[in-house]
Amino acid sequence: MSTRTPPASEAAPTHVPAPPSVPVRPxxxxxxxxxxxxxxxxVALAGTTLLHTPPAATARAERxxxxxxxxxxxxxxxxxxxxxxxxxxAPRALAAQAAPGAPxxxxxxxxxxxxxxVRFAGKAxxxxxxxxxxxxxxxxxxxxxxxxxxxGGRGRGCPVQKELTPAWVASAHAMGWRLLPLFVxxxxxxVDSLAKRRFAIGSAPATQGTKEGGxxxxxxxxxxxxxxxxxxxxxxxxxxxxxxxxATTLAFVRAWNREVRxxxxxxxxxxxxxxxxxxxxxxxxxxxxDLPDVMWFARWRGQPALLTExxxxxxxxxxxxxxxxxxxxxxETYGGRTLAIDRNAMDAPVARVTAPARFTTRVPVPLSFVAxxxx
Numbered sequence: 001m002s003t004r005t006p007p008a009s010e011a012a013p014t015h016v017p018a019p020p021s022v023p024v025r026p027x028x029x030x031x032x033x034x035x036x037x038x039x040x041x042x043v044a045l046a047g048t049t050l051l052h053t054p055p056a057a058t059a060r061a062e063r064x065x066x067x068x069x070x071x072x073x074x075x076x077x078x079x080x081x082x083x084x085x086x087x088x089x090a091p092r093a094l095a096a097q098a099a100p101g102a103p104x105x106x107x108x109x110x111x112x113x114x115x116x117x118v119r120f121a122g123k124a125x126x127x128x129x130x131x132x133x134x135x136x137x138x139x140x141x142x143x144x145x146x147x148x149x150x151x152g153g154r155g156r157g158c159p160v161q162k163e164l165t166p167a168w169v170a171s172a173h174a175m176g177w178r179l180l181p182l183f184v185x186x187x188x189x190x191v192d193s194l195a196k197r198r199f200a201i202g203s204a205p206a207t208q209g210t211k212e213g214g215x216x217x218x219x220x221x222x223x224x225x226x227x228x229x230x231x232x233x234x235x236x237x238x239x240x241x242x243x244x245x246x247a248t249t250l251a252f253v254r255a256w257n258r259e260v261r262x263x264x265x266x267x268x269x270x271x272x273x274x275x276x277x278x279x280x281x282x283x284x285x286x287x288x289x290d291l292p293d294v295m296w297f298a299r300w301r302g303q304p305a306l307l308t309e310x311x312x313x314x315x316x317x318x319x320x321x322x323x324x325x326x327x328x329x330x331x332e333t334y335g336g337r338t339l340a341i342d343r344n345a346m347d348a349p350v351a352r353v354t355a356p357a358r359f360t361t362r363v364p365v366p367l368s369f370v371a372x373x374x375x
Contacts, residue, residue, distance in 0.1 A: 117228045117266060119320050120146050120178040121347040125332075126325075127339050128158040136172050138335025146178040146350055148342075152219035153184035153212070153234070155199035166224045169353055178350040180296075180323070181220055181231050182270065185212040186252060188238035190245035196236055205252035213259030213267075220265065226354035227264035230294050233257075237272035237298075246279050253280075254290040261293075266349055268294035270325075278311045285313070294348050296323035304345030323348050 126148025131139070136147075149164060150156050173179060186208055187193075189200045202208055216231050225231075233256055238245060257267035269292035271277050277297040284291055295317040297309055306324045307314065323346040331340050 115226070115228050115352060117230070117349040118178075118352055119348060120350045121320075122146065122345075124148060124178075124180060124323070124344040124346050125339075125341040126150075126180065126182065126344065127341045130161050130164040130168060131337075131339060132163050133168060133171050133175075135337045135339065136175060136177060138337040139339070140175060140177075140335075142332070142334040145176070146180055146344075146346065147172070148180040148182050148232075148344070150184060150234075151181045151223060151225070152216055155184040155187055155196055155234075155236075157184070157195075164223070166222070169223045169225065169351075173351075173353040179225070179353065180346075181223075181225055181229065181351055182234050183212075183216040183219070183231055184234040185216070185256070187236055188245055188249040188276075190239040190242045192237045192239065201248055201252045205248050206255040209252040209255030209257075210259045213256040214263070216256070217260060217263040217265055220351075224354050226352040228266065228349075229351040230266040230268040230349040231260055232268035232270050232294070232296055233292070235269070235271045235276045237275045240275055240278075249276070250279065250283065250288075253292070254288075257290045257292060261290075266293045268292055268296060268348075270296040270323075271298065273297040273299040273309060273311050277309075281312050281316060284316060292317075294321045294323070296325065296344075296348075298325040298328070298342075300326060300328050302327055306345050306347060320347050320349070322346070 122145045123143050124146035125142075125144045128150065130149050149169075150158060150161065151164060169179065185199075186201045187196045187199045191197055191200065216233075220229065220231055233253065235249065235253065238249065253269065257269075260267040269276065269280060271280075277295060280291055280295065295312070297312070299305070299309065304324055304326045306322050307318070309322075309324065312322075323344055325342050325344045327343040329340060330343060331338060333339075
């Protein structure tokens, strides 16, 4: 037997008398008529609750859908005047300032993005009329990897392009050729070529440029040339020192660029280094907007000078945005087929071909012609 004295908490409880019982009044039973009224009220209340509670499926359908922001890594930013790619000023994101206590505004929806531009670095040729596919196949043994095609415009020297079809575009691309789409539309009022003067820009150059920019995009799409492709506006050499003529031409070119860019393509520009290209460089240095994204300059010195053209700032339209036409009206033969061509050196965007699959044949493409590769 334990002799330990338990602590107070373990001491035996003392007896507590039970409280006196309180009589409980029996619950009254409502008469039959009252029970009927109560039941009716309960049913009515239940019905009201059901009518004002939307079903779960309806509530989910009215919930705004979640939004996603598309990837923007494929967008080409337009650099500033000293960077040189085209538009003289880059777009800047401005932070919206809300009033104190006001809710933050919703972020604007980002535009849908097309595929990234494809570029090619190497030699290219252009010729007045698109050669047959037989000739293009024979010329695969040439040092050229890209070809200029005159796909549209009222000022083309060879307006009848019997070979230039969606099938031709898809097949030439499948052979490994990269394509440079050239649009020869209206020309400077003081254009040097007598044959081009009947295509002079009119009295409303901006309106005309916008219209022809739309024409260029429609013609490109019809051939299977997709968005993010460059479209090169061909403005032939014109008289230097004519300020009025230069201003009219600039207004036309800027409007053409805006429309082509708005429709998802890259506006390129071809001209003589001493006239159109010189004027574009002057405007770039002045900070003018809506200039070309890619510069194709003609100076026939016999040798490529892609990055050392004297009228262009070394950083202008770089990187990957220049083509130099360094020789013209030369004759070359490959695979037994002869063509009269202009020679070009380039590091610039080329067409993204989206022609229907039925036109495409599976021909291995050399690694040197993959986007961004060098031959």
